[in-house]
Amino acid sequence: MKKIALHWKILIGMALGVLFGYLASMLGWQNFVSDFIKPFGTIFINLLKLIAVPLIIVSLIKGISDLKDISKLSKMGGQTIGIYLCTTLFAVVIGLLAVNLIGPGRSISDKTREGLLSEFAVKAQGKIDMAMDQKDDGPLQALVDIVPSNIFSAISDNGNMLQVIFFIIFFGIGLILIAPEKSEPVKKFFDGLNEVILKMIDLVMLAAPIGVFALMADLIVHAPSGELISALLLYSMTVLIGLSIMIFLLYPLLIKTFTGKSYKFFFKGISPAQLLAFSTSSSAATLPVTMERVTEHLGVDEEVSSFVLPIGATVNMDGTSLYQAVAAVFIAQAFDIDLSIGDQLTIVATATLASIGSAAVPSAGMVMLVIVLGAIGVPEAGLSLIFAVDRPLDMCRTTVNVTGDATVSMLVANNIGKLGEPKEKNWDDFKD
Numbered sequence: 001m002k003k004i005a006l007h008w009k010i011l012i013g014m015a016l017g018v019l020f021g022y023l024a025s026m027l028g029w030q031n032f033v034s035d036f037i038k039p040f041g042t043i044f045i046n047l048l049k050l051i052a053v054p055l056i057i058v059s060l061i062k063g064i065s066d067l068k069d070i071s072k073l074s075k076m077g078g079q080t081i082g083i084y085l086c087t088t089l090f091a092v093v094i095g096l097l098a099v100n101l102i103g104p105g106r107s108i109s110d111k112t113r114e115g116l117l118s119e120f121a122v123k124a125q126g127k128i129d130m131a132m133d134q135k136d137d138g139p140l141q142a143l144v145d146i147v148p149s150n151i152f153s154a155i156s157d158n159g160n161m162l163q164v165i166f167f168i169i170f171f172g173i174g175l176i177l178i179a180p181e182k183s184e185p186v187k188k189f190f191d192g193l194n195e196v197i198l199k200m201i202d203l204v205m206l207a208a209p210i211g212v213f214a215l216m217a218d219l220i221v222h223a224p225s226g227e228l229i230s231a232l233l234l235y236s237m238t239v240l241i242g243l244s245i246m247i248f249l250l251y252p253l254l255i256k257t258f259t260g261k262s263y264k265f266f267f268k269g270i271s272p273a274q275l276l277a278f279s280t281s282s283s284a285a286t287l288p289v290t291m292e293r294v295t296e297h298l299g300v301d302e303e304v305s306s307f308v309l310p311i312g313a314t315v316n317m318d319g320t321s322l323y324q325a326v327a328a329v330f331i332a333q334a335f336d337i338d339l340s341i342g343d344q345l346t347i348v349a350t351a352t353l354a355s356i357g358s359a360a361v362p363s364a365g366m367v368m369l370v371i372v373l374g375a376i377g378v379p380e381a382g383l384s385l386i387f388a389v390d391r392p393l394d395m396c397r398t399t400v401n402v403t404g405d406a407t408v409s410m411l412v413a414n415n416i417g418k419l420g421e422p423k424e425k426n427w428d429d430f431k432d
Contacts, residue, residue: 006205010209010276011275014216014279020037029221055291056165058197065176080308081311083412084316084404092321095323096325096326145163151164208276232389235330239393251403251404255411269406269422274403281395282398283312283317283398298406299421312405316404319396319399328351337378
């Protein structure tokens, strides 16, 4: 009997989670879902995050050491950062075009605005305080933060992924520069460790349908009221239109143009990672699956995927950048503030740079949005206007982030001749 593909299992889990969430909401089972259903989703996300940092460490070291030449590392690194910046700029511009054409903020009434500001004031203040702490730092603080003073401390926190990547690249360069007979035992150790972690990913993904079911049930049962959602529906539609253009038009078009691969090939290969990104709202938690799908199903050489994807999970936030552009203009429109061309160019620059500093965890983009609002003189309290629908939109923009990472990995692999045929491994098949 033919086994059900992973993406179908995840879709079934999502659908059942939505249905159960609605049923639980109607029957007043909110506490039951929080106490006995949500923990399984939390455990699933924790398992993925548990693997994320070890995976980044071993795969990056393996990928860099396999290059055997620092010039190759420089070439790949330059292309990776360059393409990531280009796709982020595209995302911000698409977001600005969508929000200016649709104008969702103009539909917000004074009564609705006041209600939202009042209901979510405490949450907004928390994000504002976090952003102000970052804003008070010097202009080069972001550069200082990349270099860890203690690698073990950096590894202990998923929010310090950029510091971990810095150390690994530094370590990998040292491994390239020493004599082959000295580096070989170290490389063999990390090669073996990489295989163990990939097998752990296989095991964790067996629980994906259950984890997704629990996450979706909890999301639905605690969703905002219908009246509140309808007030923000146009804003949500604007964000979703922009994200859809990225995921269904821009990325596949880049893949088709530069690699010759079809839309069907691309989406069939990456869909399980997209679905997982949608349900977890975390690029870091999805990273293990993204790496497996890109390497095994999209034909990207492990040398490329192990370098490009961990960096992408940290610095490439196309969906987050697009959302920040839409949200900033939406809030300005809601407060009846006219933004000049200069203000909108400031959004482009600030949102692009802010996305690099966004941690690959749920709702990190909300903190960075405060910085974008401050740059164009829009009241940071306006953050309260979008809290009600941030969670579902966070799920969608994380899906775009992950799809963008996969796209760039294919483009870089194609540019350096490391894009081949997929290995077509099945999640349910285990090696002896």
